Amino acid sequence: MTTEKMTVHKALAELKTMDARISKAIGSTAFVVANKHSNRKINGKPVSEFCEQAVSAYKSASALIRRRDAIKRAVVLSNAAAKVVINGAEFTVAEAIEMKNHGIVYQQQLLDQLAADYQQAQAEADKQNGKALETRADAYLKDLFGSSDPKNLSEEVKKARQDFIESQTYELVDPVGAYREMERLEKEINDFMVEVDAALSVANALTEITVSY
Known part of the structure; x- marks a missing residue:
């Protein structure tokens, strides 16, 4: 498990970039393709290289999603507890x-x-x-x-x-x-x-x- 501390400000700044990073990771390669048994390449790359890239992209996307969800969860919990005073009223x-x-x-x-x-x-x-x-x-x-x-x-x-x-x-x-x-x-x-x-x-x-x- 990965655990780290950060300010809410830093968390929000990172969250702003997460959607684009996740979309890029998901769209970077196909995860499953149909390929003729006799073909040794997929889109010009050896089958083994395609498999490595697909696994890497999947792990990257999954890790980014987990990180995004964890940051978002921590921010939501913090926002529900942290207090501010605005115009004399506490929120x-x-x-x-x-x-x-x-x-x-x-x-x-x-x-x-x-x-x-x-x-x-x-x-x-x-x-x-x-x-x-x-x-x-x-x-x-x-x-x-x-x-x-x-x-x-x-x-x-x-x-x-x-x-x-x-x-x-x-x-x-x-x-x-x-x-x-x-x-x-x-x-x-x-x-x-x-x-x-x-x-x-x-x-x-x-x-x-x-x-x-």
Whole structure:
């Protein structure tokens, strides 16, 4: 059995090259071929040389796969145990990676949807209220009373105008407190993303793992 120690940083650097190395070893030769009994060569090489190369390539690929699996296993176990502190909160390295790759993505989607809904609702309210609403109120009074001139409005007509404006005013129905939640989510996302890469880099550089295979 081979046993060695390395930092997580070194392990991750090696893992980045392993897929290509394994694929190269697997594809370097055929492991089994059909050959006429009378042929003394395979692809221009003596049968014995082909056999040696096939066995060597198979052993190389198998060794690389075992090493890759052992390194990956050690990194996964380490990530589940090693701790980092990000924005005052403690995470395992695995939790921090999951949060960075998936959790924050969903938080950002939620923030984007809140912002889009809030902006759309506010724009619609602004469009329907203000001068546009005043104009509709004047048209309503003119249809109802024949005049919308403020100088000629009785108290009854003024009240009718005010009642119309109140009933036709657009308001935001915001049960979740969108603006407050947008501020909170944006701060959480920014604070996490500012610190997560540095925290993981430090942890990977300092954490040592044992690789056995």
